[in-house]
Amino acid sequence: MMFAVAAFAVLVSLGLAVIRALAGPTVFDRMVAANTIGNGAILLLAVFGFLTERPEFLDIGILYALLNIVGTIAVLKYFRYGDLGHRGGEEPSQ
């Protein structure tokens, strides 16, 4: 019961994040919303694992977290330097 309520709450938060991702006026709103959707996917994975009494899928949640960071950092790096191959560490030249 507790896990079902938690899963429902995660679904609601996913819905709110999707609304923000669709409505977000700036790119950063959308990016934070996409990151939140990734986190919601991790939480949903964990909660669903416990809901169906097979919590061994928790490991995959770690993989999701890593991938979430990859996407976010790629977007931010692109936004900051305009180039994914940039070495970083200095101010953008433009």
Place this chain on the structure above:
Amino acid sequence: MVLLTLMALVVIGVVRLRNLFAVVILSSAYSFLMASVLIVLDAVDVAMTEAAVGAGVSTVLMLAALYLTKVEEAAPRHTPLLPMFVAVVIGAALVYGSVDMPNFGDAFTPVNTHVGSGYLVRSIPETGVDNVVSSVLASYRGYDTLGETVVVFTAGIGVLLLLRRNKRSRSKD
């Protein structure tokens, strides 16, 4: 299903938006939603692949492609009626095809009675892998998976080489 509704909303957003940067971000979010749906459907391996490829790698590749083009999508020059017609016809055909499909989880379909049950019985004593899908992917179809990995690896090398070459020619100017 709530997740599918959210996915549909995200897809509508992807179609409507003209800012390709936002589209890339939304498609990453779409991949995570898709992975969640696949987990609910108990296909953990596919969900893992979807998250890795859809949310991780393809976001980076799309951004790399965005670097070579403009951020804003150009307005379409032709009327969307013919593509719309084709899409509707193909969608109707797919729906018509899915009418004949067996119910989800039906245990008495040919899929579940011919070969699949044999694998379900044999996989754990033969391979020792707990998840049957994983055992089929990594053990029974090991060479196939190896070939797929080689293909993806080669494609990755090709993309890396292309991007590297572009960077060098740019620094010469």
